[in-house]
Amino acid sequence: MTSASVRPRPAAIPEIKAGRRTALRPGWALLPERVDGLARRATAGGAPSVSTHAPATGARLVDLPQSGERDLDTAFERARAAQCEWAKRPVKERAAVFARLHDLILREQSEILDVIQTETGKARSHAFEEVADVAINARYYSRAAADLLKPKGRPGALPLLTTASEVRHPKGVVVVVSPWNYPLALSVSDALPALIAGNAVVSRPDNQTALTTLWAHELAEEAGLPKDVWQVVLGRGKDIGAALIARADFVDYTGSTATGRGIATQAAQRLIGCSLELGGKNPMIVLDDADVAKAADGAIRACFSSAGQLCESMERLYVHADVYGEFVERFVGNVAALRLGADLDFDSDMGSLTFERQLELVSAHVEDARAKGATVLAGGRARPDLGPYFYEPTVLTGVTPEMDLYREETFGPVVALYRVSSEDEAIAQANDTRYGLNASVWTCDTKRGRRVAERLRAGAVNINEGYAAAWGSVAAPSGGVGDSGLGRRHGAEGILKYTDVQTIATQRLLPIAPLPGMSEQTWARTMTVALWAMRRLGVK
Numbered sequence: 001m002t003s004a005s006v007r008p009r010p011a012a013i014p015e016i017k018a019g020r021r022t023a024l025r026p027g028w029a030l031l032p033e034r035v036d037g038l039a040r041r042a043t044a045g046g047a048p049s050v051s052t053h054a055p056a057t058g059a060r061l062v063d064l065p066q067s068g069e070r071d072l073d074t075a076f077e078r079a080r081a082a083q084c085e086w087a088k089r090p091v092k093e094r095a096a097v098f099a100r101l102h103d104l105i106l107r108e109q110s111e112i113l114d115v116i117q118t119e120t121g122k123a124r125s126h127a128f129e130e131v132a133d134v135a136i137n138a139r140y141y142s143r144a145a146a147d148l149l150k151p152k153g154r155p156g157a158l159p160l161l162t163t164a165s166e167v168r169h170p171k172g173v174v175v176v177v178s179p180w181n182y183p184l185a186l187s188v189s190d191a192l193p194a195l196i197a198g199n200a201v202v203s204r205p206d207n208q209t210a211l212t213t214l215w216a217h218e219l220a221e222e223a224g225l226p227k228d229v230w231q232v233v234l235g236r237g238k239d240i241g242a243a244l245i246a247r248a249d250f251v252d253y254t255g256s257t258a259t260g261r262g263i264a265t266q267a268a269q270r271l272i273g274c275s276l277e278l279g280g281k282n283p284m285i286v287l288d289d290a291d292v293a294k295a296a297d298g299a300i301r302a303c304f305s306s307a308g309q310l311c312e313s314m315e316r317l318y319v320h321a322d323v324y325g326e327f328v329e330r331f332v333g334n335v336a337a338l339r340l341g342a343d344l345d346f347d348s349d350m351g352s353l354t355f356e357r358q359l360e361l362v363s364a365h366v367e368d369a370r371a372k373g374a375t376v377l378a379g380g381r382a383r384p385d386l387g388p389y390f391y392e393p394t395v396l397t398g399v400t401p402e403m404d405l406y407r408e409e410t411f412g413p414v415v416a417l418y419r420v421s422s423e424d425e426a427i428a429q430a431n432d433t434r435y436g437l438n439a440s441v442w443t444c445d446t447k448r449g450r451r452v453a454e455r456l457r458a459g460a461v462n463i464n465e466g467y468a469a470a471w472g473s474v475a476a477p478s479g480g481v482g483d484s485g486l487g488r489r490h491g492a493e494g495i496l497k498y499t500d501v502q503t504i505a506t507q508r509l510l511p512i513a514p515l516p517g518m519s520e521q522t523w524a525r526t527m528t529v530a531l532w533a534m535r536r537l538g539v540k
């Protein structure tokens with residue numbers, strides 16, 4: 001660990017309050033027998049196990065079995081066999097499993113909140129966002145899937161004579177590779193539309209947060225998901241990533257842009273589809289007519305949820321000069337009031353980082369910026385007095401292009417503040433990035449907010465909210481442009497990507513060819529007249 005000591009701070013930087021030192025007294029969900037029972041649900045055991053630790057305390061959590069080649073073969077064989085039967089069930093029957101999952105997850109939430117917090121080190125309110133995410137997706141897809149997946153009639157080649165329809169078939173076995181930062185949301189909410197579409201799923205959660213996925217796997221069986229339709233395998237990306245893609249019919253990946261590129265390359269070689277949800281360097285714009293108090297409050301949620309280890313998190317704040325002074329005062333005051341801790345209750349506002357490497361990256365970005373002349377307005381140091389990977393929520397000004405955090409994703413509780421003199425300048429600066437995942441605009445004039453939003457190059461723009469408005473609107477697609485990814489989750493795209501589309505067309509009465517005895521020339525003339533008529537009549 002790099003920043004092991006708590007550095008004394010200059011008088012101008014406000015003190016960030018410590019919560020209690022996190023103890024993580026686990027409930028029964030994390031007793032050793034329970035943990036071992038969850039670990040046994042994985043198709044794994046053919047490779048040496050890996051130990052995981054609770055980030056907030058450093059305490060050992062579990063020795064996780066790992067999947068070897070044979071385990072992968074077994075998982076895919078079982079998944080393929082189960083998928084054939086699963087796909088034969090009506091969509092409504094498949095969807096009903098997830099309507100029950102919705103109810104169960106809300107009912108059993110205290111247990112999974114303990115597991116998520118223990119594995120990630122995040123605050124309980126941020127763990128709850130994951131429970132809500134799964135419930136929202138389960139509700140939406142269990143209601144909407146039948147309509148989205150049903151065959152759709154399409155205009156035929158020749159009106160009345162040709163009918164056409166679009167039919168959806170499941171891809172087969174979908175691989176879902178999910179990261180550690182939102183382990184419940186990103187493993188379950190991406191798997192559930194694939195399953196409702198009639199696929200089997202092989203999930204590869206990150207080792208650090210595998211218990212969360214395995215807990216959901218158990219709950220899905222309780223909700224009625226047939227055994228073997230959802231397989232969980234375990235292993236580091238570098239160990240089993242390629243072997244998974246080699247066996248998959250479609251790959252859904254969430255993680256860094258660098259890894260996503262490698263996965264896209266392998267998927268392309270196999271000519272299978274992939275959906276990639278990657279990194280971001282998200283901008284938030286506070287316009288001159290914004291409600292500054294609300295914006296300063298919203299910026300806390302936008303920047304520090306899960307200690308900033310959220311792909312949708314804001315790392316750049318562009319504030320109009322007219323409201324800059326007031327915004328800075330309120331925002332820095334809000335940051336200083338945050339309570340750090342990861343106890344299994346709702347008394348902390350921000351938890352720990354999840355890995356030593358995240359702490360190293362965050363510390364390196366802040367130290368680089370400080371060394372090159374940036375000013376720390378709040379935070380700016382590790383808090384080993386609270387737990388091994390705690391880092392204070394940090395606000396910087398004076399960040400310039402030579403500094404690493406100007407363009408690079410920090411993926412931590414660090415945000416740079418920039419003063420801008422116009423709407424156009426804010427938009428130009430916000431768009432000056434290779435990423436394009438999420439953006440946020442604060443204004444009292446929502447029509448103006450929409451105009452600004454349409455000029456931002458980002459897969460989602462939230463007006464008067466950081467990320468939850470767009471993310472939670474699951475009937476609309478979510479995903480990135482540029483280096484932030486390919487494909488979408490949520491909405492129609494979020495389930496149709498797991499299907500192959502087939503066109504079935506029927507020709508009636510007359511062929512699409514000359515009638516008996518008709519010359520090719522007469523046929524061409526007849527068709528020309530018909531094509532002109534179709535255009536005049538507005539046939540699509």
Ligand code: NAD
Nearest residue numbers: 177178179206237238241254255256259277278279280311
């Ligand atoms: P990472 O790419 O190193 O790892 C992410 C996950 O991918 C890990 O679980 C890892 O085991 C796995 N992985 C690594 N190599 C693999 C391979 N060759 N094949 C298959 N899987 C492999 O990223 P990280 O640093 O651990 O995670 C943080 C990054 O993820 C950030 O850039 C963040 O923005 C991004 N992320 C994006 C979203 C989103 O929805 N857009 C959500 C969460 C995280």
